Amino acid sequence: MKYKSSLIFAFLLILIMLFYFTSALNDTMIVETNIFANGNSANSTIIRVEAPDYLFFGNVTNFGESEELRVYVNNTGNVNIRVTPDLINQSEMIFRNLYLRKLKTSNGTAVNFSRIGTFSFNITRPTSGQTFNDEYFWIILNLSNNQQNITSNIIGHRTNVKFFAVSY
Numbered sequence: 001m002k003y004k005s006s007l008i009f010a011f012l013l014i015l016i017m018l019f020y021f022t023s024a025l026n027d028t029m030i031v032e033t034n035i036f037a038n039g040n041s042a043n044s045t046i047i048r049v050e051a052p053d054y055l056f057f058g059n060v061t062n063f064g065e066s067e068e069l070r071v072y073v074n075n076t077g078n079v080n081i082r083v084t085p086d087l088i089n090q091s092e093m094i095f096r097n098l099y100l101r102k103l104k105t106s107n108g109t110a111v112n113f114s115r116i117g118t119f120s121f122n123i124t125r126p127t128s129g130q131t132f133n134d135e136y137f138w139i140i141l142n143l144s145n146n147q148q149n150i151t152s153n154i155i156g157h158r159t160n161v162k163f164f165a166v167s168y
Helices: 002-024
Strands: 069-075 081-087 098-101 121-123 133-141 161-167
Touching: 069 121, 121 133
Parallel strands: none
Antiparallel strands: 069 133, 081 121, 081 161, 098 133
């Protein structure tokens, strides 16, 4: 009897452990959708933004900076939008040194840069009869305060930037 109860206990323990390890192997999936209110209504809000597919900063040395590039972004929706560019990979070491500003100067004074993710700008909706309205900003890769120890060349380094748009 003692042998039989030990065998049942061992079997139950193995079954519980098997269930635990099987459930620990499960994975998750990110699910995303866009939901439009009153999709057939002429009054529905459409937020849509178009940004360049690719920017090349050229050759940049560690503790140096790239040339400042002008980037145009289009509002193709039907409302005014506020756009915030941000890195998809927040742990990206090189491109977290992207700095943006709307204007180079204002009243003869240089405008300060904002780090990517903290910079936003507005684009008004397209005027009647137009399919888009555009605005631009300036962007620079500034590695002067780079904290990564770069000991060899990094050729073709890339990352993804997402443009988040909300109506205002």
